[in-house]
Amino acid sequence: MNETTDVPQFPREISPGVFWLNYCMGTSPKTPELHLHLSIFLVIGSEKTFLIDTSLPTMWRGIEPQLREALAGRKLDYIFVTHPELPHSAGLPNLMEQFPEATLIGDMRDYHLFFPEYMGRSQNVVPGEKLSLGDRSITFIDAAIKDLPGTLWAYEDVTQTMFVCDGFSLTHDGDENIDPVDVGRELRDLEDDEPVHFEGECAMLTSELPSVNIKSASLIIERALYWSRFVKPDLLFGDVRKLFEDYPPKLIAPSHGNVIDNIPEIEKMVIEAHELAYARATEVAG
Amino acid sequence: MLTPDDTKPSTSSDTIREGNSSAEHVVDGRIYRLGGFVPLDGRLSWSAKRPGRIQPISGYVVQNDDRAYLLDTGVAAHRATVMQQFSGLLKKDQPVTAFLTRADYQCLGNLEALNDQHPLEELAFDIRSPFSAFDDVKRNLQNVRETLLTPGFGGYKPLAASDDLVVFPAMIRILGTNWVYSKSQRTLFTSDWFCHTDLAADAQSSILTDSAMDETTYESAIEHVQCKYYWLSQANTDPLRVWLKKVFEDLDVQIIAPTVGCILSDQKLVEKHYELAMEMLLKLGRKNG
Numbered sequence: 001m002n003e004t005t006d007v008p009q010f011p012r013e014i015s016p017g018v019f020w021l022n023y024c025m026g027t028s029p030k031t032p033e034l035h036l037h038l039s040i041f042l043v044i045g046s047e048k049t050f051l052i053d054t055s056l057p058t059m060w061r062g063i064e065p066q067l068r069e070a071l072a073g074r075k076l077d078y079i080f081v082t083h084p085e086l087p088h089s090a091g092l093p094n095l096m097e098q099f100p101e102a103t104l105i106g107d108m109r110d111y112h113l114f115f116p117e118y119m120g121r122s123q124n125v126v127p128g129e130k131l132s133l134g135d136r137s138i139t140f141i142d143a144a145i146k147d148l149p150g151t152l153w154a155y156e157d158v159t160q161t162m163f164v165c166d167g168f169s170l171t172h173d174g175d176e177n178i179d180p181v182d183v184g185r186e187l188r189d190l191e192d193d194e195p196v197h198f199e200g201e202c203a204m205l206t207s208e209l210p211s212v213n214i215k216s217a218s219l220i221i222e223r224a225l226y227w228s229r230f231v232k233p234d235l236l237f238g239d240v241r242k243l244f245e246d247y248p249p250k251l252i253a254p255s256h257g258n259v260i261d262n263i264p265e266i267e268k269m270v271i272e273a274h275e276l277a278y279a280r281a282t283e284v285a286g
Numbered sequence: 287m288l289t290p291d292d293t294k295p296s297t298s299s300d301t302i303r304e305g306n307s308s309a310e311h312v313v314d315g316r317i318y319r320l321g322g323f324v325p326l327d328g329r330l331s332w333s334a335k336r337p338g339r340i341q342p343i344s345g346y347v348v349q350n351d352d353r354a355y356l357l358d359t360g361v362a363a364h365r366a367t368v369m370q371q372f373s374g375l376l377k378k379d380q381p382v383t384a385f386l387t388r389a390d391y392q393c394l395g396n397l398e399a400l401n402d403q404h405p406l407e408e409l410a411f412d413i414r415s416p417f418s419a420f421d422d423v424k425r426n427l428q429n430v431r432e433t434l435l436t437p438g439f440g441g442y443k444p445l446a447a448s449d450d451l452v453v454f455p456a457m458i459r460i461l462g463t464n465w466v467y468s469k470s471q472r473t474l475f476t477s478d479w480f481c482h483t484d485l486a487a488d489a490q491s492s493i494l495t496d497s498a499m500d501e502t503t504y505e506s507a508i509e510h511v512q513c514k515y516y517w518l519s520q521a522n523t524d525p526l527r528v529w530l531k532k533v534f535e536d537l538d539v540q541i542i543a544p545t546v547g548c549i550l551s552d553q554k555l556v557e558k559h560y561e562l563a564m565e566m567l568l569k570l571g572r573k574n575g
Binding site for chain 2: 025036056057058084085086087090107108109110112113114115116147148149150223224226227230231232235236281282
Protein backbone atom coordinates (compact mmCIF):
# COMPACT_ATOMS: atom_id res chain seq x y z
CA MET A 1 0.00 0.00 0.00
CA ASN A 2 1.41 3.40 -0.88
CA GLU A 3 2.02 6.12 1.66
CA THR A 4 1.19 9.18 -0.43
CA THR A 5 -2.12 11.02 -0.35
CA ASP A 6 -2.51 11.98 -4.00
CA VAL A 7 -3.53 8.51 -5.03
CA PRO A 8 -6.66 6.60 -3.95
CA GLN A 9 -6.46 5.08 -0.48
CA PHE A 10 -8.43 2.48 1.44
CA PRO A 11 -11.05 2.69 2.73
CA ARG A 12 -12.41 4.30 -0.40
CA GLU A 13 -15.99 5.50 -0.62
CA ILE A 14 -16.80 4.32 -4.14
CA SER A 15 -20.34 5.61 -4.04
CA PRO A 16 -22.24 7.42 -1.30
CA GLY A 17 -22.35 5.10 1.71
CA VAL A 18 -20.48 2.27 -0.02
CA PHE A 19 -16.90 1.71 1.15
CA TRP A 20 -14.21 -0.44 -0.44
CA LEU A 21 -11.76 -2.02 2.03
CA ASN A 22 -8.84 -4.09 0.88
CA TYR A 23 -5.54 -5.59 1.76
CA CYS A 24 -3.96 -7.21 -1.27
CA MET A 25 -2.49 -10.68 -1.15
CA GLY A 26 0.28 -11.99 -3.34
CA THR A 27 -0.17 -14.70 -5.91
CA SER A 28 2.99 -16.64 -5.15
CA PRO A 29 5.29 -17.38 -2.24
CA LYS A 30 8.13 -15.61 -4.05
CA THR A 31 8.59 -11.90 -4.35
CA PRO A 32 7.97 -9.66 -6.10
CA GLU A 33 4.56 -10.92 -6.87
CA LEU A 34 1.42 -10.01 -8.66
CA HIS A 35 -1.00 -8.22 -6.42
CA LEU A 36 -4.40 -9.74 -5.96
CA HIS A 37 -7.23 -7.99 -4.23
CA LEU A 38 -8.96 -9.55 -1.30
CA SER A 39 -11.58 -6.86 -0.94
CA ILE A 40 -14.47 -6.49 1.43
CA PHE A 41 -17.15 -3.81 1.30
CA LEU A 42 -19.15 -1.85 3.84
CA VAL A 43 -22.58 -0.39 3.12
CA ILE A 44 -23.77 2.29 5.52
CA GLY A 45 -27.53 2.58 5.62
CA SER A 46 -29.49 5.18 7.61
CA GLU A 47 -30.42 2.52 10.17
CA LYS A 48 -28.12 -0.44 9.69
CA THR A 49 -24.61 -1.21 8.48
CA PHE A 50 -23.76 -4.18 6.32
CA LEU A 51 -20.33 -5.76 5.72
CA ILE A 52 -19.71 -7.98 2.71
CA ASP A 53 -17.18 -10.76 3.39
CA THR A 54 -14.50 -10.94 6.07
CA SER A 55 -11.03 -11.14 4.51
CA LEU A 56 -8.41 -13.36 6.24
CA PRO A 57 -7.13 -13.35 9.82
CA THR A 58 -3.58 -12.66 8.62
CA MET A 59 -4.88 -9.48 6.99
CA TRP A 60 -6.90 -8.31 9.97
CA ARG A 61 -4.24 -5.83 11.07
CA GLY A 62 -4.53 -4.12 7.72
CA ILE A 63 -8.30 -4.35 7.45
CA GLU A 64 -9.41 -3.43 10.97
CA PRO A 65 -8.32 0.24 10.85
CA GLN A 66 -10.05 0.63 7.48
CA LEU A 67 -13.23 -0.86 8.86
CA ARG A 68 -13.18 1.34 11.97
CA GLU A 69 -12.57 4.42 9.83
CA ALA A 70 -15.38 3.57 7.42
CA LEU A 71 -17.81 2.80 10.24
CA ALA A 72 -17.01 6.22 11.74
CA GLY A 73 -18.41 5.27 15.11
CA ARG A 74 -21.43 3.33 13.83
CA LYS A 75 -21.83 -0.23 15.06
CA LEU A 76 -21.62 -3.10 12.66
CA ASP A 77 -25.03 -4.73 12.29
CA TYR A 78 -24.63 -7.39 9.60
CA ILE A 79 -21.74 -9.54 8.46
CA PHE A 80 -22.67 -11.08 5.13
CA VAL A 81 -20.44 -13.96 4.05
CA THR A 82 -20.88 -14.60 0.34
CA HIS A 83 -19.66 -18.19 0.68
CA PRO A 84 -17.66 -20.30 3.13
CA GLU A 85 -14.34 -20.33 1.30
CA LEU A 86 -11.40 -19.25 3.46
CA PRO A 87 -10.54 -15.94 1.75
CA HIS A 88 -14.16 -14.82 2.12
CA SER A 89 -15.05 -16.21 5.52
CA ALA A 90 -11.98 -16.99 7.62
CA GLY A 91 -12.04 -13.55 9.22
CA LEU A 92 -15.47 -14.28 10.65
CA PRO A 93 -14.31 -15.21 14.20
CA ASN A 94 -12.40 -11.91 14.48
CA LEU A 95 -15.42 -9.94 13.37
CA MET A 96 -17.92 -11.80 15.54
CA GLU A 97 -15.69 -11.17 18.53
CA GLN A 98 -14.97 -7.53 17.74
CA PHE A 99 -18.61 -6.75 16.95
CA PRO A 100 -20.64 -8.79 19.46
CA GLU A 101 -23.94 -7.25 18.36
CA ALA A 102 -23.47 -8.14 14.70
CA THR A 103 -25.61 -10.75 12.97
CA LEU A 104 -24.08 -13.23 10.58
CA ILE A 105 -26.24 -13.30 7.47
CA GLY A 106 -26.21 -15.28 4.23
CA ASP A 107 -27.00 -18.74 2.91
CA MET A 108 -26.48 -20.46 6.23
CA ARG A 109 -26.41 -24.00 4.88
CA ASP A 110 -23.20 -25.74 6.07
CA TYR A 111 -22.46 -23.13 8.75
CA HIS A 112 -23.99 -25.28 11.49
CA LEU A 113 -21.10 -27.67 10.79
CA PHE A 114 -18.37 -25.09 10.24
CA PHE A 115 -19.24 -22.42 12.80
CA PRO A 116 -21.74 -24.00 15.21
CA GLU A 117 -20.90 -21.40 17.83
CA TYR A 118 -22.40 -18.59 15.73
CA MET A 119 -25.73 -20.18 14.84
CA GLY A 120 -27.46 -18.25 17.60
CA ARG A 121 -26.34 -15.01 15.96
CA SER A 122 -27.16 -15.94 12.38
CA GLN A 123 -29.90 -15.20 9.88
CA ASN A 124 -30.51 -17.34 6.83
CA VAL A 125 -31.51 -15.71 3.55
CA VAL A 126 -32.37 -17.14 0.16
CA PRO A 127 -31.93 -15.68 -3.32
CA GLY A 128 -34.44 -12.93 -4.00
CA GLU A 129 -34.82 -11.85 -0.38
CA LYS A 130 -34.36 -8.19 0.49
CA LEU A 131 -32.88 -6.71 3.61
CA SER A 132 -33.62 -3.12 4.55
CA LEU A 133 -30.80 -0.96 5.89
CA GLY A 134 -33.16 1.99 6.30
CA ASP A 135 -32.73 4.30 3.33
CA ARG A 136 -31.48 1.53 1.09
CA SER A 137 -31.82 -2.19 0.74
CA ILE A 138 -29.78 -5.20 -0.18
CA THR A 139 -31.12 -7.95 -2.43
CA PHE A 140 -29.49 -11.36 -2.17
CA ILE A 141 -28.89 -13.03 -5.52
CA ASP A 142 -27.93 -16.53 -6.58
CA ALA A 143 -24.39 -16.00 -7.86
CA ALA A 144 -24.06 -16.39 -11.62
CA ILE A 145 -20.32 -16.94 -11.29
CA LYS A 146 -19.06 -18.82 -8.25
CA ASP A 147 -16.93 -21.66 -6.95
CA LEU A 148 -18.80 -23.16 -4.00
CA PRO A 149 -22.50 -23.90 -4.26
CA GLY A 150 -24.65 -21.66 -2.11
CA THR A 151 -22.70 -18.55 -3.03
CA LEU A 152 -24.73 -15.35 -2.94
CA TRP A 153 -24.14 -12.02 -4.61
CA ALA A 154 -25.67 -8.85 -3.20
CA TYR A 155 -27.21 -5.83 -4.93
CA GLU A 156 -27.52 -2.47 -3.24
CA ASP A 157 -30.42 -0.60 -4.77
CA VAL A 158 -29.61 3.10 -4.23
CA THR A 159 -26.11 3.21 -5.67
CA GLN A 160 -26.82 0.17 -7.86
CA THR A 161 -23.70 -1.61 -6.72
CA MET A 162 -23.46 -5.33 -7.47
CA PHE A 163 -21.18 -7.28 -5.12
CA VAL A 164 -19.98 -10.31 -7.07
CA CYS A 165 -17.32 -12.00 -4.87
CA ASP A 166 -15.38 -14.36 -7.20
CA GLY A 167 -16.94 -13.02 -10.39
CA PHE A 168 -15.20 -10.41 -12.56
CA SER A 169 -11.73 -11.14 -11.17
CA LEU A 170 -8.88 -8.95 -12.37
CA THR A 171 -5.31 -8.31 -11.37
CA HIS A 172 -3.65 -4.95 -11.26
CA ASP A 173 -0.18 -5.35 -12.59
CA GLY A 174 0.55 -2.03 -14.11
CA ASP A 175 1.87 -3.12 -17.45
CA GLU A 176 -0.28 -4.82 -20.03
CA ASN A 177 2.88 -6.14 -21.68
CA ILE A 178 3.96 -8.20 -18.67
CA ASP A 179 3.70 -11.85 -19.57
CA PRO A 180 1.64 -13.34 -16.75
CA VAL A 181 2.62 -16.89 -17.62
CA ASP A 182 6.08 -15.91 -16.47
CA VAL A 183 4.87 -13.84 -13.56
CA GLY A 184 2.11 -15.99 -12.22
CA ARG A 185 3.04 -19.48 -13.18
CA GLU A 186 6.79 -19.66 -13.43
CA LEU A 187 7.44 -17.10 -10.71
CA ARG A 188 9.92 -15.16 -12.74
CA ASP A 189 12.79 -13.35 -11.10
CA LEU A 190 12.29 -9.66 -11.45
CA GLU A 191 14.87 -7.04 -10.71
CA ASP A 192 14.33 -5.55 -7.28
CA ASP A 193 13.31 -2.18 -8.59
CA GLU A 194 10.97 -3.41 -11.29
CA PRO A 195 7.41 -2.38 -10.47
CA VAL A 196 4.83 -5.12 -10.20
CA HIS A 197 2.13 -2.52 -10.24
CA PHE A 198 2.07 1.25 -10.27
CA GLU A 199 1.52 3.35 -7.21
CA GLY A 200 -2.08 3.68 -6.19
CA GLU A 201 -3.43 1.01 -8.51
CA CYS A 202 -4.81 -1.07 -5.65
CA ALA A 203 -7.54 1.46 -4.88
CA MET A 204 -8.30 2.63 -8.40
CA LEU A 205 -11.55 2.11 -10.19
CA THR A 206 -11.07 0.30 -13.48
CA SER A 207 -11.60 3.51 -15.45
CA GLU A 208 -8.63 4.98 -13.57
CA LEU A 209 -6.25 2.08 -14.23
CA PRO A 210 -3.60 2.64 -16.90
CA SER A 211 -4.47 -0.75 -18.38
CA VAL A 212 -5.98 -4.12 -17.63
CA ASN A 213 -3.90 -7.19 -18.33
CA ILE A 214 -6.23 -9.77 -19.79
CA LYS A 215 -3.66 -12.56 -19.65
CA SER A 216 -3.13 -11.99 -15.95
CA ALA A 217 -6.88 -11.88 -15.39
CA SER A 218 -7.25 -15.22 -17.16
CA LEU A 219 -4.73 -16.83 -14.79
CA ILE A 220 -6.54 -15.47 -11.77
CA ILE A 221 -9.85 -16.68 -13.16
CA GLU A 222 -8.35 -20.14 -13.67
CA ARG A 223 -7.25 -20.20 -10.06
CA ALA A 224 -10.33 -18.69 -8.46
CA LEU A 225 -12.78 -20.56 -10.69
CA TYR A 226 -11.22 -23.89 -11.56
CA TRP A 227 -14.17 -24.98 -13.72
CA SER A 228 -13.66 -22.01 -16.06
CA ARG A 229 -11.29 -24.12 -18.12
CA PHE A 230 -14.13 -26.54 -18.96
CA VAL A 231 -17.03 -24.14 -19.47
CA LYS A 232 -17.46 -21.94 -22.51
CA PRO A 233 -17.82 -18.31 -21.41
CA ASP A 234 -20.77 -17.61 -23.71
CA LEU A 235 -22.89 -19.98 -21.62
CA LEU A 236 -21.86 -18.26 -18.44
CA PHE A 237 -22.24 -14.66 -19.46
CA GLY A 238 -25.68 -15.26 -20.91
CA ASP A 239 -26.80 -15.81 -17.31
CA VAL A 240 -24.91 -12.74 -16.15
CA ARG A 241 -26.59 -10.51 -18.73
CA LYS A 242 -30.04 -11.76 -17.75
CA LEU A 243 -29.22 -10.97 -14.15
CA PHE A 244 -28.02 -7.48 -15.03
CA GLU A 245 -31.31 -6.79 -16.78
CA ASP A 246 -33.14 -7.43 -13.51
CA TYR A 247 -30.55 -5.70 -11.36
CA PRO A 248 -28.80 -3.09 -13.49
CA PRO A 249 -25.42 -2.25 -11.93
CA LYS A 250 -23.60 1.06 -12.08
CA LEU A 251 -20.69 -0.43 -10.16
CA ILE A 252 -19.47 -4.03 -9.98
CA ALA A 253 -17.55 -4.79 -6.81
CA PRO A 254 -15.53 -8.02 -7.01
CA SER A 255 -13.47 -9.57 -4.23
CA HIS A 256 -10.48 -10.13 -6.46
CA GLY A 257 -10.10 -7.11 -8.64
CA ASN A 258 -10.52 -3.38 -8.95
CA VAL A 259 -14.04 -2.02 -8.62
CA ILE A 260 -15.53 -1.79 -12.09
CA ASP A 261 -17.15 1.46 -13.16
CA ASN A 262 -16.78 1.16 -16.95
CA ILE A 263 -18.85 -2.00 -17.06
CA PRO A 264 -19.31 -2.72 -20.79
CA GLU A 265 -15.61 -2.31 -21.50
CA ILE A 266 -14.44 -4.45 -18.59
CA GLU A 267 -17.14 -7.07 -19.08
CA LYS A 268 -15.78 -7.60 -22.58
CA MET A 269 -12.26 -8.02 -21.17
CA VAL A 270 -13.42 -10.42 -18.48
CA ILE A 271 -15.17 -12.55 -21.09
CA GLU A 272 -11.97 -12.51 -23.12
CA ALA A 273 -10.02 -13.60 -20.04
CA HIS A 274 -12.48 -16.49 -19.50
CA GLU A 275 -12.05 -17.42 -23.16
CA LEU A 276 -8.29 -17.48 -22.71
CA ALA A 277 -8.60 -19.78 -19.70
CA TYR A 278 -10.91 -22.10 -21.64
CA ALA A 279 -8.70 -22.07 -24.73
CA ARG A 280 -5.55 -22.77 -22.73
CA ALA A 281 -7.16 -25.84 -21.13
CA THR A 282 -8.45 -27.06 -24.48
CA GLU A 283 -4.97 -26.68 -25.92
CA VAL A 284 -3.41 -28.59 -23.01
CA ALA A 285 -6.02 -31.35 -23.29
CA GLY A 286 -5.09 -31.65 -26.95
CA MET B 287 -38.63 -7.69 2.52
CA LEU B 288 -36.64 -8.22 5.68
CA THR B 289 -36.60 -5.16 7.89
CA PRO B 290 -33.92 -4.06 10.33
CA ASP B 291 -35.97 -5.48 13.19
CA ASP B 292 -36.58 -8.80 11.51
CA THR B 293 -33.37 -10.36 12.69
CA LYS B 294 -34.46 -13.53 14.36
CA PRO B 295 -31.41 -15.74 14.46
CA SER B 296 -31.48 -19.15 12.86
CA THR B 297 -31.82 -21.87 15.43
CA SER B 298 -29.04 -24.33 15.84
CA SER B 299 -30.28 -27.85 15.23
CA ASP B 300 -29.67 -30.76 17.49
CA THR B 301 -29.80 -33.26 14.69
CA ILE B 302 -26.08 -33.50 13.94
CA ARG B 303 -25.09 -37.01 14.87
CA GLU B 304 -21.82 -37.61 16.60
CA GLY B 305 -19.91 -40.68 15.48
CA ASN B 306 -18.72 -43.47 17.70
CA SER B 307 -16.27 -42.53 20.39
CA SER B 308 -13.77 -44.90 18.78
CA ALA B 309 -12.51 -44.38 15.26
CA GLU B 310 -13.84 -46.81 12.67
CA HIS B 311 -11.34 -49.34 11.38
CA VAL B 312 -11.13 -49.02 7.61
CA VAL B 313 -8.12 -51.35 7.47
CA ASP B 314 -7.26 -52.95 10.79
CA GLY B 315 -4.09 -51.57 12.25
CA ARG B 316 -3.49 -49.21 9.33
CA ILE B 317 -6.36 -46.91 8.33
CA TYR B 318 -8.97 -45.37 10.60
CA ARG B 319 -11.86 -43.00 10.01
CA LEU B 320 -12.45 -39.95 12.20
CA GLY B 321 -15.76 -38.11 12.24
CA GLY B 322 -19.51 -38.22 12.63
CA PHE B 323 -22.64 -38.05 10.52
CA VAL B 324 -24.89 -35.28 9.24
CA PRO B 325 -28.55 -35.55 8.29
CA LEU B 326 -29.52 -34.77 4.72
CA ASP B 327 -32.17 -32.35 5.93
CA GLY B 328 -31.63 -29.61 3.35
CA ARG B 329 -29.02 -27.71 5.35
CA LEU B 330 -26.07 -28.85 3.23
CA SER B 331 -25.11 -27.06 0.06
CA TRP B 332 -23.06 -29.96 -1.26
CA SER B 333 -25.62 -32.76 -1.01
CA ALA B 334 -29.27 -33.21 -1.85
CA LYS B 335 -32.05 -33.15 0.71
CA ARG B 336 -33.01 -36.75 1.38
CA PRO B 337 -35.16 -37.05 4.49
CA GLY B 338 -34.29 -40.02 6.64
CA ARG B 339 -30.80 -40.30 5.21
CA ILE B 340 -27.42 -39.27 6.61
CA GLN B 341 -23.88 -38.82 5.32
CA PRO B 342 -20.58 -39.38 7.07
CA ILE B 343 -18.03 -36.56 7.09
CA SER B 344 -14.57 -37.98 7.54
CA GLY B 345 -10.93 -37.42 8.21
CA TYR B 346 -8.51 -40.33 8.32
CA VAL B 347 -5.52 -41.55 10.26
CA VAL B 348 -3.06 -43.77 8.43
CA GLN B 349 -0.58 -45.61 10.64
CA ASN B 350 2.72 -46.06 8.85
CA ASP B 351 5.54 -47.58 10.93
CA ASP B 352 5.95 -45.31 13.95
CA ARG B 353 4.35 -42.27 12.37
CA ALA B 354 0.66 -41.42 11.98
CA TYR B 355 -0.57 -39.49 8.97
CA LEU B 356 -3.64 -37.38 9.57
CA LEU B 357 -5.55 -36.81 6.32
CA ASP B 358 -8.18 -34.11 6.91
CA THR B 359 -9.81 -33.50 10.26
CA GLY B 360 -13.59 -33.33 9.82
CA VAL B 361 -15.95 -30.49 10.64
CA ALA B 362 -16.03 -28.34 13.78
CA ALA B 363 -19.47 -29.63 14.73
CA HIS B 364 -17.95 -33.09 15.29
CA ARG B 365 -15.00 -31.82 17.30
CA ALA B 366 -15.59 -33.66 20.55
CA THR B 367 -15.97 -36.97 18.77
CA VAL B 368 -13.01 -36.45 16.47
CA MET B 369 -10.74 -35.53 19.37
CA GLN B 370 -11.78 -38.58 21.32
CA GLN B 371 -11.29 -40.85 18.32
CA PHE B 372 -7.91 -39.31 17.52
CA SER B 373 -6.53 -39.67 21.02
CA GLY B 374 -7.55 -43.31 21.07
CA LEU B 375 -5.40 -44.03 18.03
CA LEU B 376 -2.11 -42.49 19.03
CA LYS B 377 0.69 -43.67 21.22
CA LYS B 378 2.18 -41.17 23.62
CA ASP B 379 4.49 -38.80 21.74
CA GLN B 380 3.84 -40.54 18.44
CA PRO B 381 4.89 -38.22 15.60
CA VAL B 382 2.02 -37.08 13.44
CA THR B 383 2.14 -35.60 9.94
CA ALA B 384 -1.02 -33.76 8.90
CA PHE B 385 -2.10 -33.19 5.32
CA LEU B 386 -5.24 -31.46 4.09
CA THR B 387 -6.67 -32.61 0.78
CA ARG B 388 -8.30 -29.16 0.50
CA ALA B 389 -8.17 -25.90 2.42
CA ASP B 390 -11.86 -26.20 3.18
CA TYR B 391 -13.86 -26.27 6.40
CA GLN B 392 -14.91 -29.84 5.63
CA CYS B 393 -11.25 -30.80 5.98
CA LEU B 394 -9.64 -28.40 8.44
CA GLY B 395 -12.40 -27.95 11.00
CA ASN B 396 -10.46 -29.65 13.79
CA LEU B 397 -6.85 -29.12 12.77
CA GLU B 398 -6.02 -26.68 15.53
CA ALA B 399 -7.96 -28.59 18.17
CA LEU B 400 -6.16 -31.83 17.34
CA ASN B 401 -2.83 -30.03 17.44
CA ASP B 402 -3.71 -28.66 20.86
CA GLN B 403 -4.54 -32.15 22.05
CA HIS B 404 -1.58 -33.97 20.51
CA PRO B 405 0.98 -31.60 18.99
CA LEU B 406 1.54 -32.31 15.34
CA GLU B 407 5.12 -32.68 14.27
CA GLU B 408 4.65 -31.80 10.64
CA LEU B 409 2.17 -30.14 8.31
CA ALA B 410 2.71 -31.22 4.73
CA PHE B 411 1.22 -29.13 1.96
CA ASP B 412 1.20 -28.90 -1.77
CA ILE B 413 -1.20 -26.16 -2.77
CA ARG B 414 0.31 -22.72 -3.01
CA SER B 415 -2.53 -20.83 -4.61
CA PRO B 416 -3.38 -17.70 -2.61
CA PHE B 417 -6.98 -18.91 -2.56
CA SER B 418 -5.90 -21.78 -0.32
CA ALA B 419 -4.82 -19.24 2.31
CA PHE B 420 -2.15 -21.54 3.68
CA ASP B 421 -0.67 -18.83 5.91
CA ASP B 422 -4.02 -18.59 7.64
CA VAL B 423 -4.50 -22.34 7.90
CA LYS B 424 -1.20 -22.74 9.72
CA ARG B 425 -1.17 -19.50 11.68
CA ASN B 426 -2.01 -21.06 15.04
CA LEU B 427 0.09 -24.19 14.63
CA GLN B 428 3.12 -23.29 16.69
CA ASN B 429 6.27 -25.37 16.34
CA VAL B 430 4.86 -27.51 13.55
CA ARG B 431 7.35 -28.21 10.78
CA GLU B 432 6.10 -27.28 7.34
CA THR B 433 6.96 -29.56 4.47
CA LEU B 434 6.24 -28.43 0.95
CA LEU B 435 5.69 -31.33 -1.41
CA THR B 436 7.30 -31.13 -4.81
CA PRO B 437 5.51 -28.34 -6.64
CA GLY B 438 3.80 -28.56 -9.99
CA PHE B 439 1.33 -30.81 -11.69
CA GLY B 440 1.91 -34.33 -12.90
CA GLY B 441 3.34 -37.38 -11.23
CA TYR B 442 2.83 -38.71 -7.75
CA LYS B 443 4.54 -37.00 -4.88
CA PRO B 444 5.44 -38.81 -1.67
CA LEU B 445 3.53 -37.45 1.29
CA ALA B 446 6.53 -36.03 3.17
CA ALA B 447 8.72 -38.95 4.28
CA SER B 448 6.09 -41.63 3.75
CA ASP B 449 7.09 -44.58 1.61
CA ASP B 450 3.45 -45.59 1.33
CA LEU B 451 1.35 -42.49 0.73
CA VAL B 452 1.52 -40.52 -2.48
CA VAL B 453 -0.27 -37.32 -3.39
CA PHE B 454 -1.50 -36.06 -6.72
CA PRO B 455 -3.66 -33.15 -7.86
CA ALA B 456 -7.30 -33.89 -8.47
CA MET B 457 -8.69 -32.86 -11.81
CA ILE B 458 -12.28 -33.20 -10.61
CA ARG B 459 -12.60 -30.53 -7.99
CA ILE B 460 -13.88 -27.08 -7.02
CA LEU B 461 -11.05 -25.71 -4.86
CA GLY B 462 -7.38 -26.64 -5.02
CA THR B 463 -7.50 -30.34 -4.13
CA ASN B 464 -5.21 -33.34 -3.88
CA TRP B 465 -6.05 -37.00 -3.72
CA VAL B 466 -3.92 -39.38 -1.65
CA TYR B 467 -3.18 -43.03 -2.37
CA SER B 468 -1.90 -45.68 0.00
CA LYS B 469 0.13 -48.13 -2.05
CA SER B 470 0.24 -50.82 0.61
CA GLN B 471 -3.48 -50.66 1.40
CA ARG B 472 -4.60 -49.85 -2.16
CA THR B 473 -6.80 -47.11 -0.72
CA LEU B 474 -7.64 -43.93 -2.60
CA PHE B 475 -8.59 -40.86 -0.55
CA THR B 476 -10.72 -38.86 -2.96
CA SER B 477 -11.53 -35.71 -1.00
CA ASP B 478 -14.76 -34.27 -2.48
CA TRP B 479 -15.39 -36.75 -5.28
CA PHE B 480 -17.14 -40.11 -4.78
CA CYS B 481 -19.24 -38.26 -2.20
CA HIS B 482 -22.51 -39.36 -3.80
CA THR B 483 -23.49 -42.05 -1.29
CA ASP B 484 -25.63 -41.87 1.84
CA LEU B 485 -27.02 -44.09 4.57
CA ALA B 486 -30.21 -44.77 6.48
CA ALA B 487 -30.43 -42.54 9.52
CA ASP B 488 -29.93 -45.44 11.93
CA ALA B 489 -26.76 -46.72 10.26
CA GLN B 490 -23.91 -47.40 12.67
CA SER B 491 -21.00 -47.62 10.25
CA SER B 492 -19.84 -45.47 7.38
CA ILE B 493 -18.07 -48.38 5.70
CA LEU B 494 -19.77 -50.37 2.98
CA THR B 495 -18.16 -53.78 2.61
CA ASP B 496 -20.72 -55.52 0.46
CA SER B 497 -22.85 -54.54 -2.52
CA ALA B 498 -25.94 -55.60 -0.61
CA MET B 499 -25.30 -52.75 1.85
CA ASP B 500 -25.23 -50.15 -0.90
CA GLU B 501 -28.53 -48.48 -1.77
CA THR B 502 -26.97 -46.00 -4.20
CA THR B 503 -28.68 -45.64 -7.56
CA TYR B 504 -27.70 -43.53 -10.53
CA GLU B 505 -30.56 -41.17 -9.64
CA SER B 506 -29.56 -40.76 -6.00
CA ALA B 507 -25.91 -40.30 -6.92
CA ILE B 508 -26.47 -37.67 -9.57
CA GLU B 509 -28.80 -35.77 -7.26
CA HIS B 510 -25.89 -35.32 -4.85
CA VAL B 511 -23.26 -34.62 -7.51
CA GLN B 512 -25.30 -31.87 -9.13
CA CYS B 513 -25.51 -29.99 -5.84
CA LYS B 514 -21.79 -29.47 -5.53
CA TYR B 515 -20.64 -29.87 -9.11
CA TYR B 516 -23.34 -27.60 -10.54
CA TRP B 517 -20.99 -26.59 -13.37
CA LEU B 518 -20.64 -30.04 -14.89
CA SER B 519 -23.85 -29.58 -16.85
CA GLN B 520 -22.21 -26.68 -18.72
CA ALA B 521 -18.80 -28.28 -19.04
CA ASN B 522 -16.87 -30.30 -21.53
CA THR B 523 -16.32 -33.31 -19.28
CA ASP B 524 -14.22 -35.31 -21.73
CA PRO B 525 -10.91 -34.35 -20.04
CA LEU B 526 -12.34 -35.28 -16.65
CA ARG B 527 -13.39 -38.74 -17.80
CA VAL B 528 -10.02 -39.32 -19.45
CA TRP B 529 -8.28 -38.32 -16.24
CA LEU B 530 -10.47 -40.49 -13.98
CA LYS B 531 -9.99 -43.48 -16.27
CA LYS B 532 -6.23 -43.03 -16.12
CA VAL B 533 -6.25 -42.80 -12.32
CA PHE B 534 -8.04 -46.13 -12.06
CA GLU B 535 -5.82 -47.70 -14.71
CA ASP B 536 -2.66 -46.54 -13.00
CA LEU B 537 -3.68 -47.36 -9.45
CA ASP B 538 -5.00 -50.59 -8.03
CA VAL B 539 -7.90 -49.25 -5.97
CA GLN B 540 -9.57 -51.60 -3.51
CA ILE B 541 -10.96 -48.96 -1.16
CA ILE B 542 -12.33 -45.48 -1.86
CA ALA B 543 -12.26 -43.13 1.13
CA PRO B 544 -13.88 -39.71 0.49
CA THR B 545 -14.33 -36.75 2.82
CA VAL B 546 -18.11 -36.95 2.54
CA GLY B 547 -20.17 -40.10 2.08
CA CYS B 548 -19.49 -43.77 2.63
CA ILE B 549 -16.20 -45.57 2.48
CA LEU B 550 -16.35 -48.14 -0.30
CA SER B 551 -14.39 -51.14 0.90
CA ASP B 552 -15.04 -53.86 -1.63
CA GLN B 553 -13.70 -54.39 -5.12
CA LYS B 554 -17.17 -54.74 -6.65
CA LEU B 555 -18.34 -51.57 -4.93
CA VAL B 556 -15.30 -49.70 -6.18
CA GLU B 557 -16.02 -50.86 -9.72
CA LYS B 558 -19.70 -49.95 -9.43
CA HIS B 559 -18.99 -46.44 -8.21
CA TYR B 560 -16.23 -45.84 -10.71
CA GLU B 561 -18.68 -46.77 -13.48
CA LEU B 562 -21.34 -44.57 -11.88
CA ALA B 563 -18.93 -41.65 -11.80
CA MET B 564 -17.96 -42.13 -15.42
CA GLU B 565 -21.61 -42.35 -16.45
CA MET B 566 -22.49 -39.18 -14.55
CA LEU B 567 -19.62 -37.27 -16.12
CA LEU B 568 -20.66 -38.46 -19.56
CA LYS B 569 -24.35 -37.64 -19.16
CA LEU B 570 -23.90 -34.37 -17.34
CA GLY B 571 -21.32 -32.94 -19.71
CA ARG B 572 -22.22 -30.98 -22.78
CA LYS B 573 -22.21 -33.26 -25.76
CA ASN B 574 -20.68 -30.69 -28.06
CA GLY B 575 -17.86 -29.78 -25.69
